[in-house]
Amino acid sequence: MDAPTLSRRFVLAGLLTSAASCSLAEAPERSLRPVAKPTGSNGQARHSTAAEALINAAKLDGKMGFVVADARSGQVLEAHNPLLPLPPASTAKAITALYAMERLGPGFRFSTDVIATGPVSGGVVQGDIVLSGTGDPTLDTNKLAELAARMRQAGVSGATGRLRIYEGALPHLRTIDPEQPDHVGYSPGISGLNLNYNRVHFEWKRAGSGYSVAMDARSDKYRPTVRTARMDVANRSMPVYTYEQRGGVDRWTVASKALGKGGSRWLPVRNPGAYAGEVFQALAAAQGVRVELGDPVARRPDGKVLARVLSDELSTVMRDMLKWSTNLTAEVVGMTASARGGRVPRSLRDSAGDMSRWLSARVGTNKARFVDHSGLGDASEISCREMVEALTTLAPKLGLRSLLKPIPMRNSAGKVLDGHPLQIVAKTGTLNFVSALAGYVRAPDGTDLAFSMFMADEPRRRRLSKAERERPEGGAAWNKRAKNLQLRLIERWAALYTG
Template sequence: MGGAFAGLSQPGWAQPPEVSLRPWVRPEGLWRRSIPSPAALIAEAGLGGRVGFAVADARSGEMLETESPLYGMPPASVAKAITCAYGLDRLGPGYRFRTRLMAAGPVTNGRLDGDLWLVGGGDPLLDTDQLNAMARRLRETGLREVTGRLMLAADALPYIRQIDAEQPDHVGYNPAISGLNLNFNRVHFEWARAGNGYSVQLDARSETLRPPVARMRMRVADRNIPVYTYEERDGRENWTVARGALGNGGSRWLPVRRPPLYAAEVFQVLARSNGIVLEGPGQGALPAGASVLVENVSDPLEDILRGMMRWSTNITAETVGLSASIAGGAAPGSLSASAAEMNGWMQTRLGARHTAFVDHSGLGEASRVRPQDMTHALVAAGADGMLRRLMKHIAMRDADGNLMPDHPVAVVAKTGTLNFVSSLAGYARAPTGRDFAFTIFCADLDRRGALGPAEVERPDGGRSYTRRAKRLQQQLIERWAAIYG
């Protein structure tokens, strides 16, 4: 498969086994017998639930070793590897998101007789600094007065209130999605002790700016739990936080549920600082004949996806996936509808026989992928393809968790983690130069399903499970390199 698939991949992480898997100089029969079997490694990990994997020669597609290869399991953020390939194929590596300021009326002597439109193109990386640059460039056009209002066009993508309804209200990795996004659709909450109480601040901070946000409010409540509550009321997003959870001070990012209004408020503040006062905002469909005054153009999609694969940003995956579905002629009204488009694409384009994504980021636990299908997809994407090049190198580690920079196996893969779910899929290169495509899924869904609302962020045993799963993943990769390399 050529074109956009001429190069896709990323690395893995875990710990080495008790028995070395690299006795390269010993007689073949002896050292092969010394390498633990997959069943022994899985038993030693003691994860509970299920482990499934499939490893193949990355060039020929020959399947080398499997465990429960046809059992669908949650891919977690490994889903982003498929979203990456989907976006590259449908949009192209050079695709750029565009955010525009447009005039719906004539501009004469610095006066716009009509509305100024802030038009989103779905850019997942638009931030306050870029919005400020747009306000500055608007002033540089000579505009000083707008007789109408600031209007918003955010219909480039459907409005999605949150990625996964099962997540807690306050986690910043589960924001809303729309055609107009800002700061990953998160607002920064900071608090500090002030006398017998606390001072709190919500702002749209970026690398250089911290404009305050008034349409979101935070109230400190005299309680210990729940830590946060949220509701939308009177056109505002209203939060409360438990006094007993605040300590002396701190900060965190909270999700935004109405991203266009958030972007509008921030832009009004920035425009005012540049001498342009804007009333509004209003929302609607961009009128025909509106002219572009200022345009912000994103980095190429290839670079955006490289960042997504490194930082595993959910909003990037969802906006890219939705944009790819729309580019293919669909009109998805939900993430599940867009994911269904990607399921069909994966089956026809990458050779998967059965996939059931419910979103593009892997945040939704209901997604199911079979290890064999995922590995076939990686083979189809190409041993030297763009997917491999966009994936992040994941260093191997010793039994104490220390990095092993001289480890003979080079791994690039996408990791995925949910509570009691750990996944890894990508490519490994043995010392002999042989390339493998592999998928390893670990999940204890009974243990995950038993979690109460208060346990979701930091469940007891969660870190231990993830650590042991990652160790198992590395042991399996070392096994494959030793036996099949």
């Protein structure tokens, strides 16, 4: 296993604990058996009372819709509110993956470069050194250290100018969704230069009557401290965190009564370019290349590229995004795909509008309206019919199915039912009082179904204050019932339409 893979997994394991996980749903433990396929006079199955009974038994307030279709022909077999637009949550990432794979191609790679604005003489750049990004959402501290080492191997030991950054390949956005609490790591800033999923590691330890704290950009190999994010411990119980931006620095406070003996968590970075530049300066200094930080540059310079690191191919980046549900990856890839059309988007909403129009042109949608590429913003909407249309027409051409995550069947206690006959691959989606699942299920006889299910109690979600949105009362129980319903419906469909 190579170092970049280790690094990526290390960062993902530490950073993405809040990503949507596979269902802990209740599922029948009986074997599948073939039953007759009910169809209407037009050959399309109607919503049955059996499915309605499952929906009623779940006792989910709000609205829901589902569509299940033959994955090969696209024929709809059963539906409930198929054209009702509902929030897709993170299943929107499946549409983003299709959008990016078509616009950019599966072999596309992001690059991060070190550029000299002048000639190199005696190891010294006669001008500035510019750290230039194209938005790579997977760039981590290990990769940045590799870039610094390659710069040194190119014979560079310093510069007459300064170290500057270029992050203008994408717009600089301070957060993905302004409605999220300030401290949640799944809504960080975005720019054309991103590092560690734009999260900084905060660690605290008891020290005498107080605490020692550290903010760093750690990986499994390095632990560079940062000054672009700072933490003060405040003598209070609530709120746990406060945030403000002052002097270009993310300034946090944390309640001492919430810290206990020690611990750590990842916090969002609001100035991604400055964060990456500071860490690169430290890693370059460790290689013997010492250069002062200067102001960012507005345009990518035309100078000599001294060193470069590349991301994995887009197909791999998309597989990881769909597995770990990384919001930053979705937004960066989506905006990069939009920019491939010749115009850099001004905002997430601007870029998501491009994706909405693209989907409409490809599958004839008229309900889908996206406000971002990750599904974090609950103003995004799509119908189950449109999602299934994308899964049965676009996805086979673009290889989406092979990128989706396996979803195991589980019993009511959350235990995986080993040897269960159904093979499910799908994208999950979870927001407060919103649950979604979209993908494919294959039965032992080869029956292949595509499905989407969206469930949302939007009035209850709207009543939440910003502070309640990390762990709302009743949210976990609602989500468990929703996930349970999803698996019950899948197993029912597989039994109903096999044989």
